[in-house]
Structure formats: structure tokens, C-alpha cells
Amino acid sequence: MTVGFVMLVHTALHRAEQVARLWASNDCPVVIHVDQRVPSEKYVPFVESLSDLDNVVFSKRYSCDWGTWSLVRASQDASELMLSRFPEARHVYLASGSCLPLRPVQDLKQYLAARPNTNFIESVTTEDVPWTVGGLDEERFTLRFPFSWKRQRRLFDRYVRLQRKIGFKRHVPEGITPHLGSQWWCLTRETLSAILQDTNRKSYDRYFKRVWIPDESYYQTLVRRHSQTVESRSLTLSKFDFEGKPHVFHDDHLQLLKRSDCFVARKIWPKADRLYDTFLNASVNPMTGTEPNPGKIDRIFSKAVERRVRGRAGLYMQSRMPGYGQDTGKTAAPYSVFEGFTDLFEEFPEWLSRTVDARVHGHLYAPEGAQFANGQPAFSGALSSNPKLRDYNACGFLTSLLWNTRGERQCFMFGPRDTQDVTMLMAMDQNAQISVISGAWALSLFKSNMQFNDLRREAARLQKIEGAHLEILRSPTVKARIRIWAMSDFIESPAEPLQAIVDEIGPRNFRRLSELPRMRDLSGFAQFLQNLKNHGMKPHLMGDFPMSDEPTTRSTERKRPYLVR
Amino acid sequence: MSRVLHYRMRLRRKRALWQAFRARHDLSLLQDNTAKIGADDVLLVCTLRNERIRLPYFLKYYREMGISHFLFIDNDSNDASRSYLMQQEDVSLWHTKASYKKAAFGVHWMNWLSRKYCHGHWTLTVDVDEFLVFPFSDTRPIDALTNWLDSSGRRSFSAMLIDMYPKGPIDAQVYQEGQNPFEIAEWFDSGNYMISMNPEYYNLWIQGGPRARVFFPEDPYNAPSMNKIPLVKWRRDYAYMQSTHMLLPRGLNLVYETKGGEKASGALLHAKFLHTFLEKTEEELERREHYADSREFVAYHKQMEKDRDLWCKWSEKYINWRQLEILGLISKGNWA
Structure with missing residues (x-):
């Protein structure tokens, strides 16, 4: 046999x-x-x-x-x-x-x-x-197929559709x-x-x-x-x-x-x-x-x-270019964006990289060029910090960065001075965690040595840019994880929001924050805002800074604040 | 509107074919081995000028890949390129003294040869410093790929250009004839490519790599294109439009997936940055026979006077196609 x-x-x-x-x-x-x-x-x-x-x-x-x-x-x-x-x-x-x-x-x-x-x-x-x-399973047995699927596809499809329309059905023989x-x-x-x-x-x-x-x-x-x-x-x-x-x-x-x-x-x-x-x-x-x-x-x-x-999420390359809404994810990995934090805190990126298990960059979209971690002129994938090269395809810069660094979480600073072209991408990206202290840029202006007239003009410009940015972040269709505080609210109790953000990123050690970043001196800031108002500009993104609070402003808190558990 | 555009594209294609037809006068046949071309052969079309030193390795590389016949156009070399090619039995050779620039940088010539000899063949159109790698290219010959493309109903295959460079000044190591150029130029940029879509021709426009990073950081718009579609199941009514960056009919440029998946693709490793690059640049500044009044070469020359090192800390050392696949530069698609 x-x-x-x-x-x-x-x-x-x-x-x-x-x-x-x-x-x-x-x-x-x-x-x-x-x-x-x-x-x-x-x-x-x-x-x-x-x-x-x-x-x-x-x-x-x-x-x-x-x-x-x-x-x-x-x-x-x-x-x-x-x-x-x-x-x-x-x-x-x-x-x-x-x-x-x-x-x-x-x-x-x-x-x-x-x-x-x-x-x-x-x-x-x-x-x-x-x-x-071809999506035919049961119909294989109940329709007629006189045309070749390989050579006469159009006729084949039309004839199938016609039979469906008129409700034609063959009878399966008895016994099978x-x-x-x-x-x-x-x-x-x-x-x-x-x-x-x-x-x-x-x-x-x-x-x-x-x-x-x-x-x-x-x-x-x-x-x-x-x-x-x-x-x-x-x-x-x-x-x-x-x-x-x-x-x-x-x-x-x-x-x-x-x-x-x-x-x-x-x-x-x-x-x-x-x-x-x-x-x-x-x-x-x-x-x-x-x-x-x-x-x-x-x-x-x-x-x-x-x-x-399905392809690899977040990858854009010669043979994968997902159209709008066709992709599984816009970027390759979760990342965090901090807006206003460098204005409000001293040495915030340094503090952050001590605190969380992630790569912390400065302002990646700064007009002077991308501030990669440690001030490097290039970064993973040989991405250049050159601002023209970056802005030539600002969204591609971010998707490339996140693709190149898969496996390591990225954090970066952002603000109204920076190239804004990526706003939409970030807002619509479920990998983005965006935290905004609105109006904090005014503090940096206040600390700068610019002429007041230039300052006023710059303040108006930045407020307009950030206003438009926030409008996108607040639109109902966003996919990113977004937190927005007015500056005046944030400074009341900065510890809690910082703790929440850090917990989400993944802290280096899983205890409560033992050290907070040092806030910059705010004395005179309320007066500065008042001066802007006096010159016909209305700074509104930072919230309320009443003049009366001024003298007591945190002069006692100049020491590095530590938290008591 | 779309019908108008459609017709305009048709006119452009016809024009390109007409120019190719006219350009046949430029070419004089020196060696005709085309009778040896078999029905299933994969062919290679290449234009060159003064590349004698590169030819031995180039031929070896592509013969091992399974290319059966080479169609070369020699643009009036004054080194021994011609006589070397005349000794090869799988080479057919044409010679021309005509202007490279006027032939749309060789495109008319190549379109003509492809039209005449490559109809119905998978045809690889590359420069003599471009080396194709594709998924499984270390274990499977090129006809494994083309058979698979055939069975998938695909007519064209994308292979973006990846500029390779040495660590240190590019003239520090001297390339020897017959040597694998990637023993010297073994580094590349893995993740700084900028992609946009060309709505007119449907192709992707890719720029980036070391040339954008070092030569064109202040003028990225004019940085060289890296997208290429070098492997096509040729039909006599096809035409390359700009180098091998794009073709007509436009359907051939749809080598990418827009619904989230990945199509299979390869890469052309570009062995441009060897010690010969400096001589080439000098020569080209005299001749001005390249694209956009040799803008690229002017930029190269300026930069090379300052610094001859393209390498940076984040450069990646080339290993194999699997590495390129992991880095997301090429894809296996559904080929396994």
C-alpha cells in the first residue's frame, strides 16, 4: 500500500x-x-x-x-x-x-x-x-460567474452587482x-x-x-x-x-x-x-x-x-505616506511638550531631566535653531538643528525625531516665539502630552532689557500667536492630552500639576517629587503688566495679577522650595 | 479640470517620447550584444562619463544580483571606459558626443534605449555610482523580486537614494578599482529626510541626507531630490521625466501606500562621496553640464574648500538591508 x-x-x-x-x-x-x-x-x-x-x-x-x-x-x-x-x-x-x-x-x-x-x-x-x-463567500455558491476574475475584472464585478440587484440566486443541489x-x-x-x-x-x-x-x-x-x-x-x-x-x-x-x-x-x-x-x-x-x-x-x-x-505607526517614508485620517498614529511614540515652563522656572529643562526618565530638549522650534538636549548641533538620525532646514518641513522634523528615538521618551519646550507650523500636528496626535502655562512668555519679556516700545510690540505679537495656538488646543476635535493653566493660577500651587505631568511621563523614581524647579522672581511683574495696559495693550492670557499683592510676592520663597511629605 | 490635466500629462509624455526619438541621432552604436537578451532577462540602462575606475565593481555587483544585460551610453569619456566596456559580452554600448544637458541630463537617451530594447522587460535605470539594495537582496536575486512584483501586479519599484560617505575627509582614503566603495563610504544619515507629495506627477519628493545637512542647510528647497523609481517593467510608451525621480504615465509614480500600510521598497546606495568626487566637482564647474546650471556642484565646491568631512556623531554605519528596514528607510511590505 x-x-x-x-x-x-x-x-x-x-x-x-x-x-x-x-x-x-x-x-x-x-x-x-x-x-x-x-x-x-x-x-x-x-x-x-x-x-x-x-x-x-x-x-x-x-x-x-x-x-x-x-x-x-x-x-x-x-x-x-x-x-x-x-x-x-x-x-x-x-x-x-x-x-x-x-x-x-x-x-x-x-x-x-x-x-x-x-x-x-x-x-x-x-x-x-x-x-x-473579492469579498465573496456564500455568494460563490449562489451566483453565476461566466467572466474571468483575472482578465475580465470589470465585467465580473458588474455581473455580480447585477445579480445582487435583481436578487438572482442559484439553488444548491440536494444533499450537499x-x-x-x-x-x-x-x-x-x-x-x-x-x-x-x-x-x-x-x-x-x-x-x-x-x-x-x-x-x-x-x-x-x-x-x-x-x-x-x-x-x-x-x-x-x-x-x-x-x-x-x-x-x-x-x-x-x-x-x-x-x-x-x-x-x-x-x-x-x-x-x-x-x-x-x-x-x-x-x-x-x-x-x-x-x-x-x-x-x-x-x-x-x-x-x-x-x-x-497597517504599517509602522509614525513612519513616513518612500513607500508609506498615509493620507489624512488614514494612519494608525501620527507619530511613533508618546512625547511631552512644555509651554511657558522655561519662562516661569529657572533651569526647567535641567530639573525635568533630573526628574523624569526621558530625553529633555530645549525649544526644538526656537527661531535660532533647534535646541537639542546638551546643545548638540545634530541629533538622532543626523537631524540638523539648522532652523531653515527644520522649518522647511516642520512637521516632518517632529515625526522624524520621534521615529528616530523610538524607545526613549522625548520632552521639549515650546512657546509663541517658536515656529508654529507643528501646532496642528501635535494637537491632533494622541501621542502628544501638551502642558501650557499661558501668558508666561510675558515674564521673560519683563526680564529682558528691551526698550519698552519694542517690548510692547513684541508682547502684542506673542499674545496673538499664543492666542491662536490655544484656540487650536481648545478645539473639540483634538486628540492630544492637553492641560492649560493661566499663569496666575499655576503659580498658586505649582506642585500638583507638576506632579501629575511627571507621573504621566514616568518619573525616575516612583516617589513624590522631592524637589521643585525654582520659580523666577515675580516682583514688579504686576506693575509691568499694568504698564502694558497703560500703553493700550491688554495682556489677558496670564490671568489676573492684582497690583495690591505686589509687595508680598514670594520674597520669602526665594530659597529653593522643598516639599514636605 | 482633471481631464485637462490628464491630457496635459499625455502631451508631456508624448513630447518626452518624441525627444527620445530625436535623441537617437546622438547615439552611435559601438557594440551590439542585444541579440543575446532573453525574454525574461532583467536589463540595466546606464549613462556614464569617465567612470573607468568604478566599472569593474559596478558590473560585478549587478551581475551577482542577476542582471543579464547592460545597456551603456558613454557620454564621450576620455578615460578607458569605452574600451573596458567593449570587452564585456553582456554589454551593449553606445557613444555620444552630444550635450548631456541638452539631452535632459541623459534622460532622452535612456528613454530611447529603453523604448527600443526594454519593452516588456524589468529595467533598472541607474548611474554608475548607484547600487540597488532591496529586501532580501543578500539572499535572493533580482528576478525573485521582479517575479514577485509581477505576481503582485506592480509595474514599478521605488528605491530612494541614500548618500554614503566616509568618516573623515572624503579624499582621505583612495578608492581602488574593483573595490567595494562601501568599504570606504560606509556611513549614512538615517533619519533626516523630508518628504512631500508632488500633486502634479503624484510622486513623493524626498530631500535630506548629508547633502541637505551639509551643502544646502540655508537653501533646503534646492537640496537634491532623493526619491527614485529605478526599476520598472518597461513598456515602450513609458518615459522618465526627470532623471529617474519620476515617470509618465503617472500611475508608475504611485509606489507608496496612502492608507497606512507599507509597500515594498528598496534603496540606491549612492557611492558619490569617494576621493574621485573632488575631481568630478572641479571638472563639472568647468563643463556646467548638470542640472540647474550645476548648482549642486557649486555648493559642493564651496563647502569642500571649508570642510571635507560629511560625518557627524549621529551618522549610521551601514550593515545590510535589514538595518535599512528597521530604520524605516526601506520596507519589505508584504514580501516575506
Whole structure:
């Protein structure tokens, strides 16, 4: 007793010859169907090359199109020939010309001999199939498909739509329930002959001729009618990607295939010499596993599909450019933006980098150039601090920075003096944590030595810019985590908000803040704001600084404030 | 409106094809091995001038990749480039004395040869200092890629330019004939590329890398383009428009995914910054035969007088394509 192979061949005949020879010389009869389209100057030498083997025969040729009845027709003929010519074949294995046996034929024979009545064929009902191409699952069995999906796509789609519209439905013949599955199966003699000698075969054949992709449903459906012992999986390792085309195995898959313990794999790239040399050479063939275990290959291919369909969040590159609202994330990693903190506190970035486990930059969008951490002229990914280069594509600068530094959280300062082009990106980015002390820029102005007239003009400019910025941050559609305090509110109790922000970033040690940044001296600030008002400007973003509080302003708090737990 | 634009694009393509047709007069055939081109061969088209020293490694590299035939246009070299190429059996060679600039920087010539010889072939159009890497290029030949592209229904393949440079002054190490140039120029910029979309031709416009960082920081708009689509299943009505940055019909430029996923892509490692770069720059300042009145070369010259080191602390040392994939410069897409 042995297993017979039915091979459907249309290209790479020299590879098919090698594989057929291996099987045949291991006492496995082989019936080969060669596509009618293969020209005779290729077909004849192919037949001759196998003429020394008397257990290799050729079946009647049909010209086969992908997903059409012709493939089933070819396999029916070849199977019939197999059953009649080779009575020693207890199982029949349907394979293609680009299949490659991974384990010694003896292994497969033993495996099947131990399971003499089992049919190995993937066969699942349409409800349970998530992978159908073209969105057709149940409709495969209830519509008509006279047009080729590959060559006449437009007609195909239109005809499907038309049938849906007028509510056309074919009747599934009595006695069968549509099932689907991989077209590569291994059936017992008993089951296969029952399918082929069924008294209703004519009516089934007539029905399946008009089903879409019958080679994935004919045997898969009929096996359920004739056998109780169906092991619903294919012995052939075959992976499909999201477009429904089979993945091709190359030389560098050798180790993976070795460890898969599968009996047969498809498709093999015809020029994958190393794969053919390794697996066709029985003496080197190292596999002696028991049950097939394609798990690792599954993971690799599903990861590939994932990359094609979703991609890496936050990456913008030559072959990934998500349109608006099409991406999974605008940036690669969470980050924190601090606005007004450097104005209100002395040495705030230094304090922050002591406190949180993150990279802290100065004003990345400062007009003089990006203030990277430690004052470096360039940063991760060779990003330049040059302001013109940065502002040429301000959003790209931020997305690149965050992509380049994945794994390390980034914090940076921002304010109305800086390039504002990134506001929208940050506001709409769920990775952004933005904390704003509004109006704090006025304190820096107050501390500067500018002429009052220039100062007044600059104050008006900054207030306008920050006003527009805050308007975006306050719009209902923002995705960022945003906190905004008026400066006057913030200075009342700075510890709590700072603690909340730091907790969110991830502090270096998980205790309460032991040290707060030192606030700059505010004496005279209220008077300064009053002066601005007196000159016709209305500073409003910083909140209320009543003149009367002035004399007591924190002169006692000039020492570094420590928190008492 | 879109119909008008569509028609304008068609006119431009026809014009480019007409210019290519006219440019055939520039080319005189020196060595014709095109009869050896097989039906499934992947072809390479290249224009060069005075690149004798680079040729041995270039040919070796692409032969090992599986390129079956090379179509070279020699723009009047006065070194031994021509005689060297004449000894190669897988090379067909044309010679021209015509102006590189007037031929749209060689594009007309290459369009003509592609039209005549590359119809139906996967065709790689590169310069002699550009070295293609693609996912799995260390283990799979180029026809594994093109077979896969065919089965995925793709007609073109993107490979952005990555400028490679040595650590230290670029003329500190002398490149030897036959040597892998990336033994010297083994560093690159990994994450400072600026991308925008060209709404007219649909292609992505990528700038950045060391040339933007060092030569064009004050004038980024004019920094050189790094986007390239060098590998195309050529049809005789296709045409490159500007170098290999973009093509017509415009569908060929859609090498990127806009719905969040990644398409497969590769890179052209650019071995421009070797010691030969300084001579080339000098020569080009005389000839003024390059794009935008050789603006690039003027910038190079100015900078090279000050400082000849492109390396910085954040430069990345090249290892292999997998590194480029992890860095997000290229992608495997759904090829596995």
C-alpha cells in the first residue's frame, strides 16, 4: 500500500520532473496533468524525461485558468487514471508542479499508513472562512460567474452587482452543504472513488461548473457527503497573502521549512536551487518530526501582511505616506511638550531631566535653531538643528525625531516665539502630552532689557500667536492630552500639576517629587503688566495679577522650595 | 479640470517620447550584444562619463544580483571606459558626443534605449555610482523580486537614494578599482529626510541626507531630490521625466501606500562621496553640464574648500538591508 500523487503542472517543468522522479522512485505512482497551453516543444521533452519510470503516467490535457472548473476537470481525470492504473495507492495526494516534499517520502507513507481511513482536506463552511478573495463567500455558491476574475475584472464585478440587484440566486443541489478550503488535499481511495462514482456526479459537476473557484470547493464539499473521517487541514503547507496570491518560498526560507515538519510545501520559487537540492536529496534530508508544525511560518507571513496593511505607526517614508485620517498614529511614540515652563522656572529643562526618565530638549522650534538636549548641533538620525532646514518641513522634523528615538521618551519646550507650523500636528496626535502655562512668555519679556516700545510690540505679537495656538488646543476635535493653566493660577500651587505631568511621563523614581524647579522672581511683574495696559495693550492670557499683592510676592520663597511629605 | 490635466500629462509624455526619438541621432552604436537578451532577462540602462575606475565593481555587483544585460551610453569619456566596456559580452554600448544637458541630463537617451530594447522587460535605470539594495537582496536575486512584483501586479519599484560617505575627509582614503566603495563610504544619515507629495506627477519628493545637512542647510528647497523609481517593467510608451525621480504615465509614480500600510521598497546606495568626487566637482564647474546650471556642484565646491568631512556623531554605519528596514528607510511590505 502506498500513496499516489496527482500533479497539476503548468510551468517550471524541470522542477516538476525532479519532484515526480523523487516520488516515483520511492514507489509512489504519479499521474501528471500538464496544462494544454504548454507548447509541445516543452511538453514532449518533459514526457520523455520521465519515460524511464513506469509508475509515472500522463493524463488527458486541459487548458486551465486560475479559479475555473478546468482545474477540477483536470484533477478528476487524473484521479480516475490514478485509481484505475495503480490499485496499490491507498491515498491520493493532489499536488502542483511547484510543490516540494520536505520530509522523506517514507515518512509520509508511514504517517498515512497509520491513518488508513483519514481524509486530509481543509473543509470549512462559508461562515467560518475569513480569507475569501473579492469579498465573496456564500455568494460563490449562489451566483453565476461566466467572466474571468483575472482578465475580465470589470465585467465580473458588474455581473455580480447585477445579480445582487435583481436578487438572482442559484439553488444548491440536494444533499450537499457548501464547504471551502485549500485546493491541495490527500484523500483515501475509498472516498475519492465514492466522489468520482457518485450517481449524482453529473448534476454536481454541472452545478460546480458555475461556482466561483470550484477547485477550492468541489472536493471540499463532496468529501463531507462521502466520508465521516475528515481531518480538516491540508498536508501541504501553503500560505496566502492578503491579495489571495500564494507566498513563494525562497532559499532563505530553508531553516524555516526544515523546522516546519510539513510533508509538502508550495509554492517554491523555481530558481530556489538550495531548497530543491536540500529537500530532494534524501540522504541529507534531516527531518524526522511527527506532526506538521507550521506555526513559525504562519507568524512570519501574517506579520508581512500586517506590515503591508497597517504599517509602522509614525513612519513616513518612500513607500508609506498615509493620507489624512488614514494612519494608525501620527507619530511613533508618546512625547511631552512644555509651554511657558522655561519662562516661569529657572533651569526647567535641567530639573525635568533630573526628574523624569526621558530625553529633555530645549525649544526644538526656537527661531535660532533647534535646541537639542546638551546643545548638540545634530541629533538622532543626523537631524540638523539648522532652523531653515527644520522649518522647511516642520512637521516632518517632529515625526522624524520621534521615529528616530523610538524607545526613549522625548520632552521639549515650546512657546509663541517658536515656529508654529507643528501646532496642528501635535494637537491632533494622541501621542502628544501638551502642558501650557499661558501668558508666561510675558515674564521673560519683563526680564529682558528691551526698550519698552519694542517690548510692547513684541508682547502684542506673542499674545496673538499664543492666542491662536490655544484656540487650536481648545478645539473639540483634538486628540492630544492637553492641560492649560493661566499663569496666575499655576503659580498658586505649582506642585500638583507638576506632579501629575511627571507621573504621566514616568518619573525616575516612583516617589513624590522631592524637589521643585525654582520659580523666577515675580516682583514688579504686576506693575509691568499694568504698564502694558497703560500703553493700550491688554495682556489677558496670564490671568489676573492684582497690583495690591505686589509687595508680598514670594520674597520669602526665594530659597529653593522643598516639599514636605 | 482633471481631464485637462490628464491630457496635459499625455502631451508631456508624448513630447518626452518624441525627444527620445530625436535623441537617437546622438547615439552611435559601438557594440551590439542585444541579440543575446532573453525574454525574461532583467536589463540595466546606464549613462556614464569617465567612470573607468568604478566599472569593474559596478558590473560585478549587478551581475551577482542577476542582471543579464547592460545597456551603456558613454557620454564621450576620455578615460578607458569605452574600451573596458567593449570587452564585456553582456554589454551593449553606445557613444555620444552630444550635450548631456541638452539631452535632459541623459534622460532622452535612456528613454530611447529603453523604448527600443526594454519593452516588456524589468529595467533598472541607474548611474554608475548607484547600487540597488532591496529586501532580501543578500539572499535572493533580482528576478525573485521582479517575479514577485509581477505576481503582485506592480509595474514599478521605488528605491530612494541614500548618500554614503566616509568618516573623515572624503579624499582621505583612495578608492581602488574593483573595490567595494562601501568599504570606504560606509556611513549614512538615517533619519533626516523630508518628504512631500508632488500633486502634479503624484510622486513623493524626498530631500535630506548629508547633502541637505551639509551643502544646502540655508537653501533646503534646492537640496537634491532623493526619491527614485529605478526599476520598472518597461513598456515602450513609458518615459522618465526627470532623471529617474519620476515617470509618465503617472500611475508608475504611485509606489507608496496612502492608507497606512507599507509597500515594498528598496534603496540606491549612492557611492558619490569617494576621493574621485573632488575631481568630478572641479571638472563639472568647468563643463556646467548638470542640472540647474550645476548648482549642486557649486555648493559642493564651496563647502569642500571649508570642510571635507560629511560625518557627524549621529551618522549610521551601514550593515545590510535589514538595518535599512528597521530604520524605516526601506520596507519589505508584504514580501516575506
